[in-house]
Amino acid sequence: MDCNDAQSQIAAYLSGDLAAEDLRAVEGHVASCEPCRLELAAFRRMWAALADLPVASLDPTVDHQILAQVAAEVGEARKVSSAAVRWRGVGLAALVAVALSIGNSLLLPYEVAFQWCSRTLRAYAPFVDLPDSSFFFVVGIFYGLVPLVVVGLLSGRLLETRPLVHGTAASVAFAVLILPYVIIVCSALPGLFTLSLMGGIVLGALSGGLGGFWAGAHRWLPAH
Amino acid sequence: MSQASDQELMLAVKAGDRAAFEALYRRYRDRLHAFLVRYTGDPATAQDFFQETFLRVFRDRARYEPRAPFATWLFTIARNLYLDHLKGARRRTEVLAGSPTALAGISDTRPGPLQETEASEWRRRLEAALAELPEGDRAILLLSRFEGLRYAELAGILGTSEGAVKVRAHRALQALRRGFLA
Numbered sequence: 001m002d003c004n005d006a007q008s009q010i011a012a013y014l015s016g017d018l019a020a021e022d023l024r025a026v027e028g029h030v031a032s033c034e035p036c037r038l039e040l041a042a043f044r045r046m047w048a049a050l051a052d053l054p055v056a057s058l059d060p061t062v063d064h065q066i067l068a069q070v071a072a073e074v075g076e077a078r079k080v081s082s083a084a085v086r087w088r089g090v091g092l093a094a095l096v097a098v099a100l101s102i103g104n105s106l107l108l109p110y111e112v113a114f115q116w117c118s119r120t121l122r123a124y125a126p127f128v129d130l131p132d133s134s135f136f137f138v139v140g141i142f143y144g145l146v147p148l149v150v151v152g153l154l155s156g157r158l159l160e161t162r163p164l165v166h167g168t169a170a171s172v173a174f175a176v177l178i179l180p181y182v183i184i185v186c187s188a189l190p191g192l193f194t195l196s197l198m199g200g201i202v203l204g205a206l207s208g209g210l211g212g213f214w215a216g217a218h219r220w221l222p223a224h
Numbered sequence: 225m226s227q228a229s230d231q232e233l234m235l236a237v238k239a240g241d242r243a244a245f246e247a248l249y250r251r252y253r254d255r256l257h258a259f260l261v262r263y264t265g266d267p268a269t270a271q272d273f274f275q276e277t278f279l280r281v282f283r284d285r286a287r288y289e290p291r292a293p294f295a296t297w298l299f300t301i302a303r304n305l306y307l308d309h310l311k312g313a314r315r316r317t318e319v320l321a322g323s324p325t326a327l328a329g330i331s332d333t334r335p336g337p338l339q340e341t342e343a344s345e346w347r348r349r350l351e352a353a354l355a356e357l358p359e360g361d362r363a364i365l366l367l368s369r370f371e372g373l374r375y376a377e378l379a380g381i382l383g384t385s386e387g388a389v390k391v392r393a394h395r396a397l398q399a400l401r402r403g404f405l406a
Contacts, residue, residue: 008394010394011368011396011397015368015375016372017368017374017375017390017393046350046400046401046404050365050370051369053351053354055257055261055262056261058254062274063253065275070242070246070282074242
């Protein structure tokens with residue numbers, strides 16, 4: 001190794017980035033070369049002097065500002081996260097309501113409920129002349145109202161906040177999800193009957209969802 | 225918490241652990257600040273980038289990959305933020321030229337010319353020589369000298385090869401000495 005080679009390695013030598021073989025070569029050369037020894041000593045002094053450069057101290061309020069900002073952002077993230085959990089809860093409530101409503105319709109089919117409803121109500125004077133589709137509408141209210149009241153009372157109690165928004169969302173989701181089932185099950189019925197049934201389901205779901213979520217959020221249901 | 229490695233702490237930060245962030249902050253606070261003061265040559269600028277760097281660490285926590293040392297990631301963020309600032313604010317010329325104002329924050333704390341000792345004269349020359357280095361060379365020199373980062377790690381930070389870092393480190397040291405002796 002000559003002087004040029006040795007001096008080109010000084011930066012790597014000072015920072016400890018030389019491979020063992022190169023390190024031995026540099027040290028071997030420097031040990032036998034006075035100019036390079038002096039050169040290395042001068043660089044070493046400068047390397048050491050870098051640590052003596054004054055560094056203005058950090059304003060202590062910066063610590064508080066950064067940590068407070070991070071704390072605020074963590075809090076914000078948690079809020080977002082809990083909002084996401086709430087909306088998942090609303091979605092789950094809608095699914096449970098669909099399951100309950102379908103369960104209802106399997107235990108008590110729409111047509112059976114219609115026959116019972118029309119027979120019972122037509123015993124009273126005001127309902128005698130009502131068309132059949134009206135009774136499908138009433139039946140629909142029952143199939144929409146009951147499941148939404150049940151899930152609304154429970155979900156509203158758990159979610160606590162914004163019951164009217166959550167209740168509306170759950171009701172709309174329920175109506176959209178159950179629509180294909182109603183169409184399939186009522187495929188043999190006249191279109192007007194299916195439409196009346198669906199209208200009743202939507203009205204019942206909205207009433208049940210809003211009322212159920214609101215009552216649940218206001219703790220009308222005892223804690224369990 | 226204080227016994228946990230940087231990687232363990234950063235993975236906890238990634239999971240939203242604020243206490244882990246604070247532990248990492250305390251661990252790197254002085255090192256990053258000292259680097260930024262020497263690197264930018266201006267305490268006020270250094271403080272701004274110090275804040276921005278730590279907030280970026282927190283906001284970009286999801287991007288952290290434990291394959292690279294945390295220190296490498298931290299100093300890469302700090303340097304990139306400063307480079308963006310230089311590009312955006314067209315301050316490159318002023319800062320890299322080592323204008324008198326760039327070192328004003330440090331100079332203010334020193335005694336006047338008549339009271340200057342030989343040691344403080346050395347420091348003044350060294351500061352000026354450091355400020356005149358090209359930005360990348362200055363980063364290499366400071367991170368190598370004070371953070372003990374290896375050339376391979378510096379290559380990752382600067383997005384270049386290890387060989388290129390070695391050449392630039394040599395060039396920076398030579399330039400620093402020339403400025404120091406001037």
